[in-house]
Amino acid sequence: IFIIFERRITLLIMERLGQYHELGIFTSAYSIIEYSLMIPLILMGVIFPGVLKDFHEDIQKYNHSKSTYYRLIAFSGWLCALGLFLLAEFVVKIIFGTIYSDATSYLRILCLSIPINYFMLARLKVALLERKVKIWAFLGLASLLMNLSVQYFFMTQYGTFYAVYSYYGIFFSLNLLFAIRSKFIRESLLEFFKSLYFPHIVNWE
Numbered sequence: 023i024f025i026i027f028e029r030r031i032t033l034l035i036m037e038r039l040g041q042y043h044e045l046g047i048f049t050s051a052y053s054i055i056e057y058s059l060m061i062p063l064i065l066m067g068v069i070f071p072g073v074l075k076d077f078h079e080d081i082q083k084y085n086h087s088k089s090t091y092y093r094l095i096a097f098s099g100w101l102c103a104l105g106l107f108l109l110a111e112f113v114v115k116i117i118f119g120t121i122y123s124d125a126t127s128y129l130r131i132l133c134l135s136i137p138i139n140y141f142m143l144a145r146l147k148v149a150l151l152e153r154k155v156k157i158w159a160f161l162g163l164a165s166l167l168m169n170l171s172v173q174y175f176f177m178t179q180y181g182t183f184y185a186v187y188s189y190y191g192i193f194f195s196l197n198l199l200f201a202i203r204s205k206f207i208r209e210s211l212l213e214f215f216k217s218l219y220f221p222h223i224v225n226w227e
Contacts, residue, residue: 051128096217099137
């Protein structure tokens with residue numbers, strides 16, 4: 023629920039402020055980002071059964087496969103974000119036509135949300151498995167409340183672009199803050215950063 027609402031806060035604020043023209047353009051770009059979420063769902067369907075198997079059989083092997091799982095999902099997000107960023111103009115033109123060419127700028131700034139969204143979905147699966155839902159829910163609630171207030175401020179004062187950038191700032195600042203007290207958040211966040219340079223692949227058998 024937190025993930026769904028958090029991703030749609032910008033849309034809700036724009037609608038509330040009556041920015042309907044800009045909302046239509048932004049929604050076009052946002053819908054492309056949502057389509058990309060099929061990729062981590064497919065990958066998790068393939069990879070996570072191996073993680074689950076190791077969790078029940080060998081905790082040391084589980085820690086290794088969990089690390090790999092995080093990095094692969096996040097790394098796929100970085101690849102998707104890079105490809106979409108470079109091909110943003112072409113993708114928008116193919117899907118929506120030249121009338122929505124202004125959506126290209128929004129799509130490019132939304133690209134960073136792709137690895138973040140992939141990572142959040144991957145971490146939710148692990149949180150459920152390890153029964154760490156409480157700390158995950160606290161982080162989700164804090165993020166939801168901060169995004170509502172901070173994005174509303176930036177939207178009204180500086181515009182949509184700054185509101186989107188504020189989402190990234192909130193994500194990293196809250197995760198770093200929660201990482202101080204939570205080993206679960208700390209370890210998962212570390213794997214997210216490691217995915218930038220060290221996508222670790224293992225044999226799941």
